[in-house]
Amino acid sequence: MSGETVCLNLRCLGDEPSFRLFPIALIHRELTSFNPSIAMHDGEIYFCVRHSNVLFTGRRDRFGSTCSLGGNGRDLVNETSFGTLRLPQQGRPLECRLFPERARGFEDIRIFRYRDRWFGVGCLPEIGATGGGFGFKGNIMQLISFGTDFRVEGAVPIPSPYGANWEKNWVPFCKENALLLVYRPSPLDALTLDFEARKIRSAHKAASPA
Numbered sequence: 001m002s003g004e005t006v007c008l009n010l011r012c013l014g015d016e017p018s019f020r021l022f023p024i025a026l027i028h029r030e031l032t033s034f035n036p037s038i039a040m041h042d043g044e045i046y047f048c049v050r051h052s053n054v055l056f057t058g059r060r061d062r063f064g065s066t067c068s069l070g071g072n073g074r075d076l077v078n079e080t081s082f083g084t085l086r087l088p089q090q091g092r093p094l095e096c097r098l099f100p101e102r103a104r105g106f107e108d109i110r111i112f113r114y115r116d117r118w119f120g121v122g123c124l125p126e127i128g129a130t131g132g133g134f135g136f137k138g139n140i141m142q143l144i145s146f147g148t149d150f151r152v153e154g155a156v157p158i159p160s161p162y163g164a165n166w167e168k169n170w171v172p173f174c175k176e177n178a179l180l181l182v183y184r185p186s187p188l189d190a191l192t193l194d195f196e197a198r199k200i201r202s203a204h205k206a207a208s209p210a
Contacts, residue, residue: 003030138165
């Protein structure tokens with residue numbers, strides 16, 4: 001499944017002198033769009049946004065209600081679109097550019113720039129037989145490398161630091177030459193990712209950020 005993604009520029013919703021708002025709607029014609037990520041590079045805002053046919057109810061071990069094109073758990077679709085945003089001059093609409101490439105299969109990618117390349121941290125859902133039938137068994141975090149225009153070049157699994165079957169929404173950020181991943185914000189739990197060894201280790205734990 002792969003439908004056209006359309007970017008809509010909406011009028012400014014705020015008129016305060018201290019800030020400007022530039023709402024943007026990224027609409028997929030077949031899937032629900034949500035969970036964006038942004039990163040700055042060379043004065044541009046780079047973004048990605050997830051498109052999926054799945055919405056969840058309260059239980060994590062089953063697929064909940066899906067959109068009309070979603071089907072059931074065996075038909076899970078995840079796509080991620082990428083693009084750039086430029087803040088315009090006063091009175092001009094937001095400038096948005098979409099890349100033609102999409103990442104498929106991953107959930108909730110967080111993009112970041114490291115060593116002059118684009119990477120992402122996201123997860124791959126593990127689907128199969130469960131005690132109650134067929135559905136989610138867990139999520140495996142992945143380090144994703146991108147080429148030109150965010151074409152996926154490869155992905156490496158990142159094991160849970162605590163042996164959990166469900167991992168999601170780690171937040172990457174660079175500090176000097178180190179790549180850190182915020183595992184949870186409160187109490188703060190940050191990890192260091194070693195690219196060469198493909199391992200993670202604890203970097204900082206505290207009741208609040210340092």
